[in-house]
Structures are given as C-alpha cells and as structure tokens.
Amino acid sequence: MLVPLASVFLGICITLVRAKPASYAVWAADSAIKRGQGNGLSNGVPLVSYEHGEFQWALRLLYERDGNETYLDYIKTGANNIVFDNGTVHGSYAVTDYVLDPLRTGPTFLYLYNITGDSKWKKAADEFRGQLNSHPRTAQGQFWHKLIYFNQGWLDGIYMGEIFYAQYTHDIQPNNATAWDDITRQFQLMFQNTIQNATAPNNTHLMYHGYDFSHTAVWASPDRGHSPEFWDRALGWYMMALVDVLDIMPKTHPGFNVILDILQNLTPHVRDAADRTSGVWWLVITQPGRAGNYFESSGSAMFVYALLKAVRLGHVGDLDGSIVAAAKKAYGYMAQNWVIPNTNGTMSWNNTVVVGSLNLAGDYDYYISQPVDINDLKGLAAFVLASIEFEKL
Numbered sequence: 001m002l003v004p005l006a007s008v009f010l011g012i013c014i015t016l017v018r019a020k021p022a023s024y025a026v027w028a029a030d031s032a033i034k035r036g037q038g039n040g041l042s043n044g045v046p047l048v049s050y051e052h053g054e055f056q057w058a059l060r061l062l063y064e065r066d067g068n069e070t071y072l073d074y075i076k077t078g079a080n081n082i083v084f085d086n087g088t089v090h091g092s093y094a095v096t097d098y099v100l101d102p103l104r105t106g107p108t109f110l111y112l113y114n115i116t117g118d119s120k121w122k123k124a125a126d127e128f129r130g131q132l133n134s135h136p137r138t139a140q141g142q143f144w145h146k147l148i149y150f151n152q153g154w155l156d157g158i159y160m161g162e163i164f165y166a167q168y169t170h171d172i173q174p175n176n177a178t179a180w181d182d183i184t185r186q187f188q189l190m191f192q193n194t195i196q197n198a199t200a201p202n203n204t205h206l207m208y209h210g211y212d213f214s215h216t217a218v219w220a221s222p223d224r225g226h227s228p229e230f231w232d233r234a235l236g237w238y239m240m241a242l243v244d245v246l247d248i249m250p251k252t253h254p255g256f257n258v259i260l261d262i263l264q265n266l267t268p269h270v271r272d273a274a275d276r277t278s279g280v281w282w283l284v285i286t287q288p289g290r291a292g293n294y295f296e297s298s299g300s301a302m303f304v305y306a307l308l309k310a311v312r313l314g315h316v317g318d319l320d321g322s323i324v325a326a327a328k329k330a331y332g333y334m335a336q337n338w339v340i341p342n343t344n345g346t347m348s349w350n351n352t353v354v355v356g357s358l359n360l361a362g363d364y365d366y367y368i369s370q371p372v373d374i375n376d377l378k379g380l381a382a383f384v385l386a387s388i389e390f391e392k393l
C-alpha cells in the first residue's frame with residue numbers, strides 16, 4: 001500500500017511543480033490564442049481593434065524570442081481578417097472617422113510587409129498613414145483623440161497613433177524629418193498639457209488622463225484644460241509608448257532625447273506611485289484606499305513592462321535597484337493574484353477595467369463605476385509584455 005501512496009504524493013508534487021509554468025508569457029499568450037482572442041474578429045465579425053494590435057506586438061516579441069512560428073501565423077491570420085487581398089483595410093474602419101485607436105494595428109501591417117515583402121501590407125499601412133495627414137489637430141498641433149472629441153488629447157492616443165507613425169516613418173520614410181519632429185511634438189504636447197505641474201498642491205508629477213485644448217469639456221480644468229483624475233491605464237499606455245518609440249526613433253534625431261527626458265522624468269514617479277503593500281497600482285492611481293478604488297491589472301502590467309524595459313535598455317538609471325525592485329514586487333503580486341489557472345490547462349487573467357473614457361464626467365466616480373472583467377485583452381496582452389520583460393531579468 002505504501003507504493004501507491006508514494007505515487008499519489010509524487011503525483012501531487014509534479015502537479016504543483018507543473019502549476020508554475022516555464023514561461024508566463026507563453027502560457028498567457030497560448031491561453032488567449034486558445035480562446036480565439038486578438039485574431040482580428042469580434043464575435044466572428046472583422047474588427048480593427050487596438051487591443052489586437054497590442055496583443056500582436058506581444059506575439060511578435062515572443063516570436064522573435066522563441067522562434068515559434070505559431071505566433072507569426074496567428075499574427076498573419078489576425079491581420080488577414082481585417083485587410084483584403086488588395087490592401088484595403090476593413091472591419092469597422094474608415095479614415096474619415098478620424099479615430100487614433102485603430103492605427104495601433106498598423107505596426108502589424110508594417111511588420112508583415114517587412115518580413116514578407118507583400119505589397120498588400122504596405123497598402124494597408126499607407127491607408128492608415130493617409131489618415132494622419134488629414135487628422136484634425138489642436139492649434140498647437142496635437143492630434144485629436146477622435147473627430148467626435150473636439151480638441152482633446154488623451155494619453156491613450158499616443159500609444160495608438162505614435163507607435164504606428166514612428167514605425168511607418170522608420171520603415172518607409174526614414175529621412176522625413178518633418179515626421180520625426182511631429183512625432184516628438186505629439187509626446188511633448190501631451191506631457192506639457194497633462195503633467196501635474198510644480199505649483200499644484202501635493203504634486204504627484206504624474207499625468208492626468210487627458211486635456212481639452214479649448215477648455216470646453218465638462219471635465220476640463222479652468223486653468224489648463226486637463227481632466228480631473230490619474231487613470232492607471234492611460235498613463236500605462238503612455239509609458240509603454242515612451243519605451244517602445246525609443247526602439248524605433250533614430251538616436252541621431254533630437255526628438256530622441258526629448259522623449260528620453262520625459263521617460264526619465266516620469267519613471268521614478270511611477271515607481272513611487274505603486275501601492276506600498278501590494279506593489280501594484282490603484283485604478284485611480286493617486287487615491288489609494290478610497291472607497292471603490294481597487295488594484296487594477298492592465299495599468300499595473302503596463303507599468304511593469306515600461307519600468308523593466310526602460311532600465312534594461314539603459315534609458316533610465318537604477319543605481320539603487322529600486323525601479324527593478326518595484327517592478328518585480330508588482331509582478332509577483334500579479335502572478336499570484338491575477339493569474340488564475342484553469343483545469344483545462346489555460347490561464348485566465350483577472351481584474352482589468354473594461355473602459356476608461358473622457359466622454360462623460362471623467363471624475364473619480366466615473367472610473368470606479370466601470371465594469372471589471374476577466375481575460376480582457378488590453379490587460380492580458382500587457383501581462384504578456386510584462387512577462388517577456390520579467391523573463392529577461
């Protein structure tokens with residue numbers, strides 16, 4: 001009888017060992033793929049979706065890391081679902097809607113053009129690039145987040161528009177200095193208009209979610225037009241955009257150092273804004289513990305990705321190791337609390353807020369009243385990205 005008992009015991013040990021995957025990045029990506037997420041379709045209907053673009057970016061990094069063609073094939077399938085053979089983009093996309101969000105799938109087209117040489121992908125990228133040529137802007141030159149959001153710049157839009165804009169310029173028009181200047185200016189204007197500035201009480205040195213250059217939105221502050229709150233995912237998008245665009249922009253262009261300065265400015269403040277006990281970030285970052293606020297998983301994963309990548313590439317110094325330590329602590333919490341192992345071998349990802357928009361009041365009560373979901377791709381893709389960085393440590 002002792003032998004079977006020992007086998008049972010061994011079996012349990014093996015199960016426990018197996019419960020910790022070799023790579024959370026692979027486990028999370030494979031789980032999303034098994035669920036059919038991020039493949040250019042929504043309920044079977046083509047949809048140009050920024051979160052698919054974000055996930056494809058993560059899959060590309062995994063493909064480049066592990067050489068596993070599964071990820072490249074999935075990227076191709078997803079892009080083929082929203083681009084006709086003649087290069088026309090479809091799936092609820094129209095240039096004249098002037099929305100920055102869909103452009104986040106553009107880097108996928110450019111990547112596929114780069115590795116396949118198929119002109120279909122260049123045509124699709126050209127269509128997106130054409131949008132930017134006539135996209136409405138504030139008097140200062142900031143792209144409006146959407147045509148329907150008159151004169152508004154949102155942090156999210158930098159991740160959606162500028163990574164594509166930069167990748168296009170890098171791949172297709174590397175000597176277009178006007179474009180590099182313009183990309184730099186998008187980051188700079190967003191920073192200047194939304195950063196909590198030195199004279200404000202209890203300055204956090206973080207960025208508000210957005211601003212309205214015309215100061216007419218219900219939420220616009222009378223002095224500078226910024227929105228009232230610090231939403232974790234908005235700043236998460238912006239931080240990811242900073243570290244990603246520095247991979248793409250030529251170091252010889254003066255904009256490189258402008259963007260680098262912004263990253264160096266923000267990084268310690270993002271580190272310091274993490275919750276002391278858990279290590280992760282609150283949904284409304286600057287209101288820890290307030291009723292209704294909670295630890296939010298998409299913004300937290302984005303910060304981990306950005307902090308680790310900024311240090312790894314030497315963009316930000318970390319002499320005392322506190323930035324990496326903060327990211328590691330947050331990552332530990334995420335893997336422990338937000339990764340849910342399923343009995344069928346997949347994992348699920350918890351605690352991602354579904355939306356955060358500036359179309360209503362943009363106040364504290366608005367953010368905390370938005371639904372929280374499981375396996376929301378915006379959060380799950382960010383966790384793949386954070387895991388890729390964590391696994392490089």
Ligand SMILES: *[C@@H]1O[C@H](CO)[C@@H](O)[C@H](O)[C@H]1NC(C)=O
Binds near residue numbers: 343345346
């Ligand atoms: C695996 O289990 C989870 C949790 O029960 C479920 O949501 C999912 O649909 C199952 N199948 C796959 C392929 O993930």
Ligand SMILES: *[C@@H]1O[C@H](CO)[C@@H](O)[C@H](O)[C@H]1NC(C)=O
Binds near residue numbers: 068070
């Ligand atoms: C590639 O990834 C898929 C999904 O995780 C896996 O089933 C397959 O074994 C991997 N292939 C290789 C060559 O590692």
Ligand SMILES: *[C@@H]1O[C@H](CO)[C@@H](O)[C@H](O)[C@H]1NC(C)=O
Binds near residue numbers: 084
């Ligand atoms: C591209 O192909 C689609 C689908 O076949 C078609 O509807 C569209 O008119 C074509 N566009 C051009 C510019 O040929």
Ligand SMILES: *[C@@H]1O[C@H](CO)[C@@H](O)[C@H](O)[C@H]1NC(C)=O
Binds near residue numbers: 113
């Ligand atoms: C693809 O991208 C690499 C890396 O940026 C670059 O060196 C190469 O020239 C590109 N190839 C094409 C065909 O665009």
Ligand SMILES: *[C@@H]1O[C@H](CO)[C@@H](O)[C@H](O)[C@H]1NC(C)=O
Binds near residue numbers: 182
């Ligand atoms: C260079 O970029 C600018 C700014 O986006 C654009 O107006 C211009 O058309 C681009 N130049 C070329 C040759 O396409």
Ligand SMILES: *[C@@H]1O[C@H](CO)[C@@H](O)[C@H](O)[C@H]1NC(C)=O
Binds near residue numbers: 197198199200223224
């Ligand atoms: C900083 O913010 C305060 C309060 O919001 C405002 O009065 C002041 O003009 C701002 N200063 C700068 C330099 O933007």
Ligand SMILES: *[C@@H]1O[C@H](CO)[C@@H](O)[C@H](O)[C@H]1NC(C)=O
Binds near residue numbers: 201202
């Ligand atoms: C600033 O912080 C102090 C100490 O935490 C607090 O008592 C005070 O209410 C804060 N002021 C504002 C305007 O948030």
Ligand SMILES: *[C@@H]1O[C@H](CO)[C@@H](O)[C@H](O)[C@H]1NC(C)=O
Binds near residue numbers: 340350
């Ligand atoms: C997801 O998180 C919520 C809130 O923290 C919790 O109530 C719920 O049980 C979690 N879901 C799963 C499947 O663990």
